[in-house]
Amino acid sequence: xxxxxxxxxxxxxxxxxxxxxxxxxxxxxxxxxxxxxxxxxxxxxxxxxxxxxxxxxxxxxxxxxxxxxxxxxxxxxxxxxxxxxxxxxxxxxxxxxxxxx
Amino acid sequence: xxxxxxxxxxxxxxxxxxxxxxxxxxxxxxxxxxxxxxxxxxxxxxxxxxxxxxxxxxxxxxxxxxxxxxxxxxxxxxxxxxxxxxxxxxxxxxxxxxxxxxxxxxxxxxxxxxxxxxxxxxxxxxxxxxxxxxxxxxxxxxxxxxxxxxxxxxxxxxxxxxxxxxxxxxxxx
Numbered sequence: 001x002x003x004x005x006x007x008x009x010x011x012x013x014x015x016x017x018x019x020x021x022x023x024x025x026x027x028x029x030x031x032x033x034x035x036x037x038x039x040x041x042x043x044x045x046x047x048x049x050x051x052x053x054x055x056x057x058x059x060x061x062x063x064x065x066x067x068x069x070x071x072x073x074x075x076x077x078x079x080x081x082x083x084x085x086x087x088x089x090x091x092x093x094x095x096x097x098x099x100x101x
Numbered sequence: 102x103x104x105x106x107x108x109x110x111x112x113x114x115x116x117x118x119x120x121x122x123x124x125x126x127x128x129x130x131x132x133x134x135x136x137x138x139x140x141x142x143x144x145x146x147x148x149x150x151x152x153x154x155x156x157x158x159x160x161x162x163x164x165x166x167x168x169x170x171x172x173x174x175x176x177x178x179x180x181x182x183x184x185x186x187x188x189x190x191x192x193x194x195x196x197x198x199x200x201x202x203x204x205x206x207x208x209x210x211x212x213x214x215x216x217x218x219x220x221x222x223x224x225x226x227x228x229x230x231x232x233x234x235x236x237x238x239x240x241x242x243x244x245x246x247x248x249x250x251x252x253x254x255x256x257x258x259x260x261x262x263x264x265x266x267x268x269x270x271x272x273x274x
Contacts, residue, residue, distance in 0.1 A: 009211050010211075013207050017200045018123075018124060021201075022123060028185060030129055035124060037163070048155060051150075051152070057226055067163070068251070071162060071251075072251055076258050078174050078258075079258040085178050
């Protein structure tokens, strides 16, 4: 049975669900951040598969812009995590559940 | 079974297994390594789908830049498996159940999608000359705006990460 576009749909869906599970399961803020990157990559894979299905260039350019936004997001997010580590000496998100500290 | 199918299955098993390794390994450094492997296998998928430019950009940007940044931060904080916070069994179980239910719902939504043979489509669409033409003809404005986004992200990261030694509330230490 040859590989068709539905397989890529299932694969990216599985990767996205694994990212959701990791976000819900872990307490380390950096691991949660990495799971968000995993979900972004699952969406990128799906967009490239759609671009192949419909022979369309625009989807691949959207992947390019998603990578741009992800790079900017990682820079700001890691700065926030480093700042939080400097304040409370932990990356446990359960410490952040109250706003005053 | 053609070579395309074999490569697809090998890369799929590798990406899903490494993604599971990201969320299951206790040590954050191992998680980063698994995530780098996941990105490499996704780049392999891009090459299989003739998106060569995106495959290279994925390796350079994600595996090269972003993951090195993650690794720097983890090693800066000296995180390892001993200080890793763990959620309770019930919360982890609930997380797995909710992720699995989401997977099932989306699967039921797309299982009737009509399949399109993916290796028969046009092969020169992902080359950098085609992408560059479209990028600089139709998407010039988003391209320029993304430079402003990068500039603001850079300034924001510097402002957030700056040591506030001149702050008035120094009685915390």
